[in-house]
Amino acid sequence: xxxxxxxxxxxxxxxxxxxxxxxxxxxxxxxxxxxxxxxxxxxxxxxxxxxxxxxxxxxxxxxxxxxxxxxxxxxxxxxxxxxxxxxxxxxxxxxxxxxxxxxxxxxxxxxxxxxxxxxxxxxxxxxxxxxxxxxxxxxxxxxxxxxxxxxxxxxxxxxxxxxxxxxxxxxxxxxxxxxxxxxxxxxxxxxxxxxxxxxxxxxxxxxxxxxxxxxxxxxxxxxxxxxxxxxxxxxxxxxxxxxxxxxxxxxxxxxxxxxxxxxxxxxxxxxxxxxxxxxxxxxxxxxxxxxxxxxxxxxxxxxxxxxxx
Amino acid sequence: xxxxxxxxxxxxxxxxxxxxxxxxxxxxxxxxxxxxxxxxxxxxxxxxxxxxxxxxxxxxxxxxxxxxxxxxx
Numbered sequence: 605x606x607x608x609x610x611x612x613x614x615x616x617x618x619x620x621x622x623x624x625x626x627x628x629x630x631x632x633x634x635x636x637x638x639x640x641x642x643x644x645x646x647x648x649x650x651x652x653x654x655x656x657x658x659x660x661x662x663x664x665x666x667x668x669x670x671x672x673x674x675x676x677x678x679x680x681x682x683x684x685x686x687x688x689x690x691x692x693x694x695x696x697x698x699x700x701x702x703x704x705x706x707x708x709x710x711x712x713x714x715x716x717x718x719x720x721x722x723x724x725x726x727x728x729x730x731x732x733x734x735x736x737x738x739x740x741x742x743x744x745x746x747x748x749x750x751x752x753x754x755x756x757x758x759x760x761x762x763x764x765x766x767x768x769x770x771x772x773x774x775x776x777x778x779x780x781x782x783x784x785x786x787x788x789x790x791x792x793x794x795x796x797x798x799x800x801x802x803x804x805x806x807x808x809x810x811x812x813x814x815x816x817x818x819x820x821x822x823x824x825x826x827x828x829x830x831x832x833x834x835x836x837x838x839x840x841x842x843x844x845x846x847x848x849x850x851x852x853x854x855x856x857x858x859x860x861x862x863x864x865x866x867x868x869x870x871x872x873x874x875x876x877x878x879x880x881x882x883x884x885x886x887x888x889x890x891x892x893x894x895x896x897x898x899x900x901x902x903x904x905x906x907x908x909x910x911x912x913x
Numbered sequence: 914x915x916x917x918x919x920x921x922x923x924x925x926x927x928x929x930x931x932x933x934x935x936x937x938x939x940x941x942x943x944x945x946x947x948x949x950x951x952x953x954x955x956x957x958x959x960x961x962x963x964x965x966x967x968x969x970x971x972x973x974x975x976x977x978x979x980x981x982x983x984x985x986x
Contacts, residue, residue, distance in 0.1 A: 862971050
């Protein structure tokens, strides 16, 4: 199975490499009539199938993941497999490239100002960031499609309980009104969280999914506009929702940092994969959404020591 | 390592405060009203305020991490 995985990756890399050579060969042939901005757009849109294909190959090559959880003698457990850690870094780099440049394009248009740097360079970096995000999304979807682990989602029939748990994490002056608005029972006893906190399953992962789906679909429509005749109305709404999803991602990144910064073991886990089991368990016990500490289930819960890996 | 991450978080929060400022101030200028219309102005205002609130929270968490006074861990 290991050889098949590597073969898939090699085929994906080879195809992506051939595609890159052909695309850049055309772009630098000196026969293309376009300005740098349009030329970059064509490079980007022609690269998309290869980027997506490479992402799918890498995602499939990761296999079914999980397996027995690995532990070390020093008390550390493997919360995330290396593929998940690398995938998280890839998405981080993609956002770091695509968000500021996208924000500048939007605000530059609103403010009617020009930066001392040519605009096409902003687009170029934005396209690179977009390609990195597309690779990350394709890789994750391919991995997700062959992996049976759905611990990042609330189990069937428990969405309201997980939403209530996520809401309970907020300060009381916010959680109370939100609970009334969405008719969530914060006082009800919730099942012991399994692997991930209620914030992660009931709120964070679903919002990431919506935001990434929205920005991916609208970005693809926008990218295709010079190579395929997109109706004006569709292009208008794609542009509008692309900006809306960008703002949503800006907010979600801040929310993500707000939640994880004070929970340092989570930062360690996603940066290294390995984390001290005791510290991550004590983190779960500190969650206001968890069952009372006396509940033996909490101590046994694999919530923070296990993962989708 | 905690301090490096804390500084990066504060820098990121500061950049977002600038973005929020630009969003909110440009929600009220005539040029935006003429070019983008009322829905875009409302979106700029709401988006800017939300970004500002979250950026301030992240900056506070970054500061707490830097000082070693984080609430949870």
